[in-house]
Amino acid sequence: MGFDMEMSDLLSVFLEEAEEQLQRLDDGFLQLERDPADLEIMKEVFRAAHTLKGSSATMGLKEIADLTHAMENLLDPLRSGTLSATPEITDVLLTGTDALRTLIGQVNNGEQMDLDTSEIRERLKAACSGAQTDSASSKPANKKKAPSKVKEDIEPGAMSIRLKVSDDCLMPAVRAFMVYNTLAPLGKLLSADPSHDKLEDLQAGQEMSITFAPSDGPDAVVAALKSVAEIDLVEFTVASEETSPQQDGKPPASQKPAPTARSNAEPASKSIQTVRVGVDRLDTLMNLVAELVIDRTRMTQIGGELASKYENEDLVQGLGETAVHIGRVVTELQEHIMKVRLLPVEQVFSRFPRMVRDLSHKVGKDVDLVLEGQDTELDRSILEDIVDPLTHLLRNAVDHGVESPEEREAAGKSRRARVVLAAKQEENRIIIEVQDDGNGISLEKVKAAALKNGAVTEELLSRMSDDESLQLIFASGVSTAEKVTDVSGRGVGMDVVRNNIQGLSGNVEVKTEAGVGTTFRINLPLTLAIIQALVTEVGENIFVIPLSAVVETFRCRADEVHYIDGHPAINFRGSVLHLCKMSNLFGSQHDMSLSSDDGWITFVVARTGALKLGLVVDRLVGEQEVVIKPLGAFFGDIDGIAGATILGDGRVALIVDVGALGALVNRRKRDRLVVEAGRA
Amino acid sequence: MSKRILVVDDAMFMRATVKRILEQAGYEVAGEAENGAMAVERYGELKPDAVLMDITMPVMDGISAAKAILQSDPGAIVLMCTALGQQNLVIEAIKAGVKDYIVKPFQPDRVLEGVGKALGVA
Known part of the structure; x- marks a missing residue:
């Protein structure tokens, strides 16, 4: 065939x-x-x-x-x-x-x-x-054995049968067994070569000889043998009446008992019907739903306008009801598709026990990695992108976080260190923590490294709380290598960890306690495709700010604004808040001064990492669910813009990348040694 | 009407391979199961003409499943899919009434010969 x-x-x-x-x-x-x-x-x-x-x-x-x-x-x-x-x-x-x-x-x-x-x-x-x-x-190692001669003197009516096992038969012994098994109900086996207990000796391509006394004539026997695969009937003869009975064939019960089946008496599990679907199909579905979400918003808006224009028209009312229903269905569809895209974090976590084991062996530590909340679900695209940050944090924890067994013993701790990787959902955010029970991060070393690298000035440092100074380990230029020791020479710093996480609209914080341990807490959104956002207007443009980054909105008098090295800032609840003038961030004008017709300045307080920023806008429009679309290759990566979206009224809005704006301000602070910083 | 076959294997890859072989030869794969317990259940629902049953599977192994199926339906045509080295298990299955076995890695001709003979169509 x-x-x-x-x-x-x-x-x-x-x-x-x-x-x-x-x-x-x-x-x-x-x-x-x-x-x-x-x-x-x-x-x-x-x-x-x-x-x-x-x-x-x-x-x-x-x-x-x-x-x-x-x-x-x-x-x-x-x-x-x-x-x-x-x-x-x-x-x-x-x-x-x-x-x-x-x-x-x-x-x-x-x-x-x-x-x-x-x-x-x-x-x-x-x-x-x-x-x-x-x-x-187990392949029998026995030599080829010529089939023994067919017995001449056999019971009358008995058949002498010669069979050949196919040359390419893979389990000849089983075939032979099947032959005997097939024959058993049809009569009496008188002799067989190979015999029952020597079945393993049979090789592919070898012949078997059987004498068999059929109870119902030879035809049934021949037909039965033909039904056994990989066995060819070479020849058979039926003995005549004159010959005498020769020997009593042993019934095929002398078989060596096979090992007992490992019967798992577990109750039959309810069959789970699953379908595997390619990621690209899910992405396509998500995109289509995203389009629907845009249309839904637009439809609601048009419906509202129609209703106010033709108040008493039945048709308009009917349309409005239908629109509401479609809107509800779309919302549900969106929720379900989002759920389909979610995967348990286990998919990522499961690779870490091995990594931690290998690394701890290499650096002479005894580490117990505990995984918690493995069934917590996260959007698959986010899941893929947290591998690197988590790998880095765990390597740090093993390499630098926890002490050697000897040191631990001396400090009165158990020899085996404990590193916990835990995930959990808090409302619509996912929290992942990497926690070790090591010696904690030395604040003094972090401070020294940050000073040396110019990430902060002495004066600024002197005003920082311990918690704030600790977050400096995420500042670029503050080498983790100097934070504690060498990080396995990978050259990936904590700033990369933070940037990766901020790229996912998340943030990361660190807490440490001397002698007790260190905890990194990563806060991530459930999904990236559709977000809640604050819609704002700046001149002709619409900017939307992810709600996850928004702390509050605020207004102040224009004369409250101070200028630090030319850049606007205000005294906001006792600390300095840098103001970003959205109108010239992406525009051509470089006038830093803030003013308005009515003397009031409106801004959105947004948070990125430990830094807070005031984004100055002309008008706040409201909250809306927006679908993030990439800007496309034509625009490339624009600093400070995470993507675009289409609003309900069909206008295109830009999505503000608060993390990138924060980085911009941080860079400026370093470059110009701005003394004050807007810290929470 | 083409003969309907239930394919049981814990590896989806193996099920897909067998399914392709069978469907190219004009059989209908009536259903799939990924462990012995599911196989028993699906056999009852689908009443297929034959079952191709892997041996080593989680939850319930293929031998136990074959036995359970044969107990509920003594006329069931079950073929074991086995790896080399599992001959003792195969023999046990045949004792229990399993019709034949097919050795992995699957060769299409072998699979079809085994299924054909067991169903009495080849």
């Missing part, structure tokens, strides 16, 4: 599942390290290796199949308890998982698999030697 198995479109399914299996292996081995006696975990990792072996072999990925096979061989005695896990064994299994990851990564990137796994396979094999080896691939 000519079969064209086009596998390329199954590759993505394979890769996706392979990723899950790898994660399961990693997690399992790590847990195993903690508790080598946990057989449930053993079963699970065995299954993962087994599945991966089967799938990769089907994909024709021999290198991966071979390696998983070798791992499976080691896992089998571990699972059955004939071998117990030692740190060395866990190590080699983890090494194997790493190699698998590399190989699968290469497949994913469309590269050649060029990793030689023979050494790892040797190590896996060596690790097996504590137990009976290779039960998962």
